């Protein structure tokens with residue numbers, strides 16, 4: 001088994017158990033390269049979201065159905081692989097005529113009952129969701145201008161996409177979640193993971209705000225964890 005599949009199998013199995021034990025959970029999910037092996041394992045193990053309300057973490061301002069859209073990625077890497085649809089599936093509608101109002105709607109929905117569990121990837125620049133460096137720790141769900149590195153990275157999700165803007169669940173809603181699983185793989189994430197977990201808390205590395213959260217579990221593979229002492 002490839003190391004990344006082994007990591008994915010472990011995380012996927014834990015997610016199956018976690019959701020089976022607590023039907024009715026509100027679960028917020030990321031997309032991107034990192035969670036894919038975990039989602040594949042979740043599906044292969046017969047995991048179900050039929051009793052779970054799923055929320056998508058963020059979205060790029062790209063046309064409906066674009067291969068690099070987060071909703072399309074989540075369907076491709078997880079939802080389409082499951083026998084049943086989630087109990088509910090919520091996402092930010094980037095086609096809305098008034099995007100600020102759409103972000104406010106999503107923020108209110110998230111605040112109504114904090115997520116039981118949120119899974120997060122870690123951007124190479126320290127972002128979580130699309131909360132880019134410079135963001136305040138209590139930011140609301142909103143439209144964001146993406147950093148050049150994020151735009152660059154999105155291109156490989158499909159068809160050379162170059163979204164300049166995105167929408168993201170804000171830091172406030174992320175930090176209000178009862179439990180956080182931070183998923184990090186690859187040696188190229190080792191420095192930023194170390195900074196996020198042990199560096200100063202602040203806007204330079206948005207993931208550093210997670211140090212203030214009481215229940216964060218970091219699922220890092222061996223290369224990503226290389227600079228951590230314990």
Ligand code: PGA
Pocket residue numbers: 031032033034035121122123124127128129
């Ligand atoms: P990746 O993206 O999983 O594709 O590396 C993570 C992120 O940018 O949040």
